[in-house]
Amino acid sequence: MSGRVESRNGGRRVLLAHGGGGELMHRLIRDHLVPPLDNELLAPLSDGAVLPDPKGRLVITTDSYVVTPLEFPGGDIGRLAVVGTVNDLAVMGAAPVALSLGLILEEGLPLTVLDRVMASIGATAEEAGVPVVTGDTKVIERRRVEEGGNRLAADGLFINTAGLGRLRPGVRLGTDRVKPGDAILVNGPLAEHGLAVLSVRDGLEFESALRSDAAPLNSLIDRVLDTGADVKFLRDATRGGLANVLVDISESREVSIEVDERQVPVAPATRHAADLLGLDPLTVANEGKVVCVVCSESVSVALAAFRDHPLGRQAVCIGCVTGAQPPLVELRTRAGGRRIVQRPYGEELPRIC
Amino acid sequence: MSGRVESRNGGRRVLLAHGGGGELMHRLIRDHLVPPLDNELLAPLSDGAVLPDPKGRLVITTDSYVVTPLEFPGGDIGRLAVVGTVNDLAVMGAAPVALSLGLILEEGLPLTVLDRVMASIGATAEEAGVPVVTGDTKVIERRRVEEGGNRLAADGLFINTAGLGRLRPGVRLGTDRVKPGDAILVNGPLAEHGLAVLSVRDGLEFESALRSDAAPLNSLIDRVLDTGADVKFLRDATRGGLANVLVDISESREVSIEVDERQVPVAPATRHAADLLGLDPLTVANEGKVVCVVCSESVSVALAAFRDHPLGRQAVCIGCVTGAQPPLVELRTRAGGRRIVQRPYGEELPRIC
Numbered sequence: 001m002s003g004r005v006e007s008r009n010g011g012r013r014v015l016l017a018h019g020g021g022g023e024l025m026h027r028l029i030r031d032h033l034v035p036p037l038d039n040e041l042l043a044p045l046s047d048g049a050v051l052p053d054p055k056g057r058l059v060i061t062t063d064s065y066v067v068t069p070l071e072f073p074g075g076d077i078g079r080l081a082v083v084g085t086v087n088d089l090a091v092m093g094a095a096p097v098a099l100s101l102g103l104i105l106e107e108g109l110p111l112t113v114l115d116r117v118m119a120s121i122g123a124t125a126e127e128a129g130v131p132v133v134t135g136d137t138k139v140i141e142r143r144r145v146e147e148g149g150n151r152l153a154a155d156g157l158f159i160n161t162a163g164l165g166r167l168r169p170g171v172r173l174g175t176d177r178v179k180p181g182d183a184i185l186v187n188g189p190l191a192e193h194g195l196a197v198l199s200v201r202d203g204l205e206f207e208s209a210l211r212s213d214a215a216p217l218n219s220l221i222d223r224v225l226d227t228g229a230d231v232k233f234l235r236d237a238t239r240g241g242l243a244n245v246l247v248d249i250s251e252s253r254e255v256s257i258e259v260d261e262r263q264v265p266v267a268p269a270t271r272h273a274a275d276l277l278g279l280d281p282l283t284v285a286n287e288g289k290v291v292c293v294v295c296s297e298s299v300s301v302a303l304a305a306f307r308d309h310p311l312g313r314q315a316v317c318i319g320c321v322t323g324a325q326p327p328l329v330e331l332r333t334r335a336g337g338r339r340i341v342q343r344p345y346g347e348e349l350p351r352i353c
Numbered sequence: 354m355s356g357r358v359e360s361r362n363g364g365r366r367v368l369l370a371h372g373g374g375g376e377l378m379h380r381l382i383r384d385h386l387v388p389p390l391d392n393e394l395l396a397p398l399s400d401g402a403v404l405p406d407p408k409g410r411l412v413i414t415t416d417s418y419v420v421t422p423l424e425f426p427g428g429d430i431g432r433l434a435v436v437g438t439v440n441d442l443a444v445m446g447a448a449p450v451a452l453s454l455g456l457i458l459e460e461g462l463p464l465t466v467l468d469r470v471m472a473s474i475g476a477t478a479e480e481a482g483v484p485v486v487t488g489d490t491k492v493i494e495r496r497r498v499e500e501g502g503n504r505l506a507a508d509g510l511f512i513n514t515a516g517l518g519r520l521r522p523g524v525r526l527g528t529d530r531v532k533p534g535d536a537i538l539v540n541g542p543l544a545e546h547g548l549a550v551l552s553v554r555d556g557l558e559f560e561s562a563l564r565s566d567a568a569p570l571n572s573l574i575d576r577v578l579d580t581g582a583d584v585k586f587l588r589d590a591t592r593g594g595l596a597n598v599l600v601d602i603s604e605s606r607e608v609s610i611e612v613d614e615r616q617v618p619v620a621p622a623t624r625h626a627a628d629l630l631g632l633d634p635l636t637v638a639n640e641g642k643v644v645c646v647v648c649s650e651s652v653s654v655a656l657a658a659f660r661d662h663p664l665g666r667q668a669v670c671i672g673c674v675t676g677a678q679p680p681l682v683e684l685r686t687r688a689g690g691r692r693i694v695q696r697p698y699g700e701e702l703p704r705i706c
Contacts, residue, residue: 016703017698019592019703023696023697023698024698025592049412049413049414050410050411050412050445050520051410051411051412051413057403057404058403058404058411058517059402059403059404060402060404060451060453060486060487060515060517061402061453061487062453062454062455062487062488062489062513062515063455063489064455064456064457064489064490064491064513065491066457066491066493092403098413100413100414100415100515101415102415102416102417102455102513102515103417104417104419104457104511133413134413134414134415135415136415136416136417136513137417138417138418138419138706139703140419140511140704141703141704158457158493158511160415160417160455160489160513160515162413162415162453162455162513162515164411164413164517167403239372239378343376343379344376345370345376345377350369350372350492350494351493351494353491
């Protein structure tokens with residue numbers, strides 16, 4: 001990774017002293033952290049930001065990001081920290097109003113890496129149309145991963161973003177609205193984020209073919225909701241992948257879900273990588289994919305709206321909700337068989353987001 | 354620390370698999386994270402929380418907590434994570450409405466430690482009168498601190514909280530309102546948090562005498578603002594201590610500040626510890642102390658209000674704002690001399706909050 005190269009070149013790095021609330025920290029904030037985020041709410045640099053008078057109900061969400069490596073094909077930890085939180089708001093039917101940014105920097109992090117991540121945060125926030133209005137920075141000692149030898153932790157940076165959103169009036173989303181007959185849509189090919197990160201981490205050969213799908217989904221979701229389609233539930237399929245979302249729906253509503261494997265979109269390169277690694281693409285994390293449960297009458301309207309947006313060109317209906325008991329998620333396989341889809345027990349891919 | 358003892362006893366610990374978004378993570382959340390925080394906004398456990406319709410303008414703030422050790426006399430990282438964010442809102446004149454909670458757990462963290470910290474978060478949130486409405490959990494690999502030998506990192510846990518607050522109507526706080534003649538108040542003895550943490554860390558003998566002052570200041574600040582005293586600026590004196598706050602005021606307003614050392618409250622045990630460690634109590638972090646700039650006519654009303662609250666019994670006026678140029682913070686010492694107070698350059702006490 002670039003961090004190592006710069007290490008040899010002796011580039012400027014984060015020091016513990018950058019975290020002390022003193023002069024050095026003021027300079028770090030002024031020169032490296034604020035410029036990429038420039039907006040009038042952040043500008044006063046006080047302990048928090050005052051927001052304009054909100055109209056309507058608010059939603060608050062938070063996520064921490066610990067992905068390793070910090071940079072990967074299709075994104076980096078900064079892009080992830082914005083899209084993850086924006087998407088959590090969007091799937092609740094909320095338009096993002098403001099983000100907060102908490103940085104935990106590891107001593108020794110090259111400032112050039114920090115600058116690239118901050119630029120990515122700024123660009124992604126602009127793409128999503130939401131300002132970063134307040135932040136905080138801490139510095140921790142450099143550490144080693146305990147794994148086998150003495151390999152230096154390549155991490156250097158953890159990010160937390162909290163997001164405040166305004167709930168769309170009239171939208172009612174929740175598993176309580178899901179019932180047999182409803183259709184399950186996804187906006188495009190699955191498992192790309194997790195496999196892109198893993199491929200770089202393990203230095204696998206197919207690396208070049210895989211890119212993270214990390215993207216802010218708020219404008220895509222707006223487009224679908226704007227049609228008036230009867231959307232009942234939305235969830236971005238991050239950790240635990242599609243499987244986790246479908247099992248959540250099935251368990252909380254005590255319904256079954258039938259998924260047609262032939263309809264589940266997985267790109268050939270992704271499938272190849274998953275096979276090689278022994279992973280099920282249904283359980284691999286996405287960062288730009290939403291699972292959408294709609295009333296069967298709304299399927300064509302919703303699909304058309306998805307496909308009308310750059311992030312939904314390959315949207316498809318992958319299955320439906322049924323009343324079969326006991327409540328299970330079942331995959332009808334290509335070969336014509338059936339298998340039960342389970343939530344992964346633990347961590348198939350650690351540090352993926 | 355207790356973590357080490359439990360390590361030998363083989364108590365239950367956090368596993369990487371707890372972070373995977375799977376079944377194990379669901380159990381961790383259900384059994385360990387939600388019960389201490391019980392409230393109706395958090396209960397749905399969706400990706401975010403919907404808040405009641407807010408009245409008035411909102412304030413958002415965020416802070417990450419990386420203190421080591423996780424538990425210290427007078428508090429722990431959980432108490433700190435609540436009071437730090439509540440106090441950031443309070444000094445902006447905002448009543449806390451909701452907190453988000455982002456946990457980064459290190460693999461190997463004893464679940465009993467996590468449970469104690471979560472209980473502390475729940476209790477402190479109740480003390481401050483603010484619910485934790487949404488959260489997120491990540492797990493990272495166990496690491497070693499690189500310091501000299503191979504000492505295991507005793508950390509195991511980083512916390513981010515973001516806070517949403519409602520601005521008090523009619524309150525106008527800011528350094529732009531500060532002018533020569535104003536008085537500087539503090540609500541009690543300084544430097545107790547930083548020295549309490551440091552004393553445990555270094556195993557110093559005076560440990561027993563020192564306790565962190567970590568406390569939510571919102572009800573104290575409410576009491577002062579309720580009097581109608583002309584309060585111009587409030588800031589909690591955390592990293593960088595009193596010195597950092599005073600230099601901030603002086604720099605941003607281009608005024609001088611004169612502090613009378615005889616009035617600056619520092620407990621004998623704190624002073625002794627600071628002397629031993631070669632630290633200036635003015636630059637040591639507090640977690641329950643607020644610097645309050647008031648119009649000179651309001652000093653007695655504000656002091657009376659402070660002293661009427663358990664967290665302000667020892668409130669005093671420590672100095673005043675002057676028009677002397679160039680703008681400096683000056684300490685009139687006990688011995689009758691003068692010295693310039695500077696913001697610490699970097700990190701005097703790393704990982705103090």
